[in-house]
Amino acid sequence: MSDTPVDTSKRTWIIASGCAGAVGGIAAAVPFVSSFQPSERAKAAGAAVEVDIAGIKPGEKMTVEWRGKPVWIMRRTPEELASLPKLDALLADPKSERKPSDQAPEYARNENRSIKPEYLVVVGICTHLGCSPSDKFTPGPQPSLPDDWQGGFFCPCHGSTFDLAGRVFKNKPAPDNLEVPPHMYLSETKLLIGEDKKA
Amino acid sequence: MAEFHEVSPNASAGEKLTNWFENRLPTAFEAYKVHMSEYYAPKNFNFWYIFGSLAMLVLVIQIVTGIFLVMHYKPDAALAFASVEYIMRDVPWGWLVRVMHLTCASAFFVVVYLHMFRGLIYGSYRKPRELVWIFGCAIFLCLMAEAFMGYLLPWGQMSYWGAQVIVNLFAAVPFVGPDLALLIRGDFVVGDATLNRFFSFHVIAVPLVLLGLVVAHLMALHDVGSNNPDGVEIKGPTAPKDAKGHPLDGIPFHPYYTVHDIFGVSMFLMVFTAIIFFAPEVGGYFLEYNNFIPADPFKTPLHIAPVWYFTPFYSMLRAVTSEMATVLALIVLAAAFFSARRLPSAFRGVVLVVGLAVAVMLGLIPGLGNLLPFLAPVTGGLLKAVPLLGGIDAKFWGVVAMGGGVVILFFLPWLDNSAVKSIRYRPDWHKYLYAIFVLNFLVLGYLGMLPPSSIGGRVSQIGTLFYFGFFLLMPWWSRIGTPKQVPDRVTFAAH
Secondary structure, eight states: OOOOOOOOOHHHHHHHHHHHHHHHHHHHHHHHTTTSSOHHHHHHTTOEEEEOOOOOTTOOOEEEEETTEEEEEEOOOOOHHHHHGGGGGSSSSTTTOOOOOHHOGGGOOOOTSSSSSTTEEESSSSSSTEEEEEEEOOOOOOTSSOOOOOOOEEEETOEEEETTTTTTTSSSSSOOOOOOEEEEEESSEEEEEETTTTT | OOOOHHHTTTSOOHHHHHHHHHHHOHHHHHHHHHIIIEEETTOOOOOOOOGGHHHHHHHHHHHHHHHHHTTTTOOTTTTTHHHEEEEEEHHHEHHHHHHHHHHHHHHHHHHHHHHHHHHHHHHTSSOOOHHHHHHHHHHHHHHHHHHHEEEEEEEEOHHHHHHHHHHHHTSTTTHHHHHHHHHHHHHSSSHHHHHHHHHHIIIIIIHHHHHHHHHHHHHHHHHHHHOOOOOSSSSSSSSSSSSSSSBBBBIIIIIIIHHHHHHHHHHHHHHHHHHHHHHHTTTGGGGGGGGGSSSTTTOOOOOOOOGGGGHHHHHHHHOHHHHHHHHHHHHHHHHHHHHHHHOOOOHHHHHHHHHHHHHHTTTHHHHHHHHGGGGHHHHHHHHHHHHHGSSSSHHHHHHHHHHHHHHHGGGGHHHHHHHHHSGSOOHHHHHHHHHHHHHHHHHHHHHSSOOOOHHHHHHHHHHHHHHHHHHHTHHHTTTTOOOOOOSSSSOOOOO
């Protein structure tokens, strides 16, 4: 350090230009950080998809891609529908009350979690860490599942189980029910996933 | 300008050339002296002191093989998997370069874990080597990032779903989580954008940071001098020195330790090449079999697990269920109470309030409701009135535990209060404790590879508590017991 006394008038300007430089530096970082966001192309790929559901027989499931995620469309049998209310006591959040807006649009907040009772439309991504659960439609005892299994979905990654309305069972790692995407019926057999009447 | 040095006109051509350079770049000659020919390292280094040099060797192998892999690899979701297979089948000797790179990734962690264990038992992180240790921990973090992002590049099933799970961990952060995960992926799911940015980080950004940290690690080490198995300072003010001021217990790094390290390198390369040529996948531990299947965003493999070097920390992640979070909440409360009793009254309230707040965030209230059923109506009512009291998802605390498991290492220099550095002179029961710590770490690592099970879950919860207890209670337990007499000079038998 030199012994020359600090020239306070210069010191003020040094601090001022340092601050101006810092502001410039932060401003320059904005475009770089922003470039991490989804690109216009990625957003465009998130557009709604139209699905013809005429071919699904009761008890069958089809998978379509929306925003790169699997969306399941399942046509449930009357027996399967009838079994849903009986499961309420075993479920973590049977009425989808925990995060209503994240889990399902208003028109799907009912016992079946669907617009038309028989057709379930959910995003096939586990709400725990994003794995895709597998189909376990056969009721009864089987490996990794409880003995009173009524049919549903099982996530292989951390063992979460979901019923046929995509509702998560209690004491499983997944915190929430499977997400119902915004969707609407264009006709009896045409389904639009990714958009609803509000949009 | 430095003074120009003249050599005799009769000097040999070699001497003249050396002199020519020395006059123009004295820094390089100075650095050679400081870091090699006149860097005095303790003469009593043992087996454990080979891993620093080996880590350097492995780093060089990774950089060289990486450069060659980039010449053929395509960072594109549609082409990546095929380009890796192309390297394996069609590029002349491409298979060897790739197998070296992936075997070295695992070897890097073997070497670094052993290197860290050395530091742990001989107290190499203690004053004045705190910065050496901190730079080392930062290198470890960088390596983890490097390995994680590199694992996505082959775009196999395990690459894809591993990245999906880990990126989704960030989504567990309260409030900003989902946006953060979106920012990391650059798309709504792991996709082409994610692959491209991970490639950029893996080949440019992280290696640059890593190299900078390695330089800082070595500079800090050479400034304070190496520790040794006795934990005796060989360069301290009272340490014995010769007429030139060189420590009597030290020997120049070159030629002594360079030759010593060449032997270690030969041993390492024998094992390394044996793996490359005879068992490159090491039974699915170094390269998981699911990664021979191209990434399929619609189908999760039946069992996904990270590569072995992440599994101890992955176990800690899985150990934090809502039940475990309740236990942690109670521990935090108890700790707050005990520390509050010893504090002046001014701080007492603050500590209690902070402790209670953390416990509530850990889900104390719903946890109490589950634990004590007669309280359930009260806690249920409370939660109905103020949903925020429900705390943050156990998933988030799992992420905190996994990150904390690494971050806590940074604080080691200030957690250890024992009177002596080296395990050699610490009370005998410390040795057993360290043995249990290592065993616990291995058990956590083993459990992290297995599919979730209820008994494994319990064991990893106990293991996680032990891991954190070991570090967080170290300021107290490291003081207990009578240390043995530390010698004045290092113990060394000439051979």
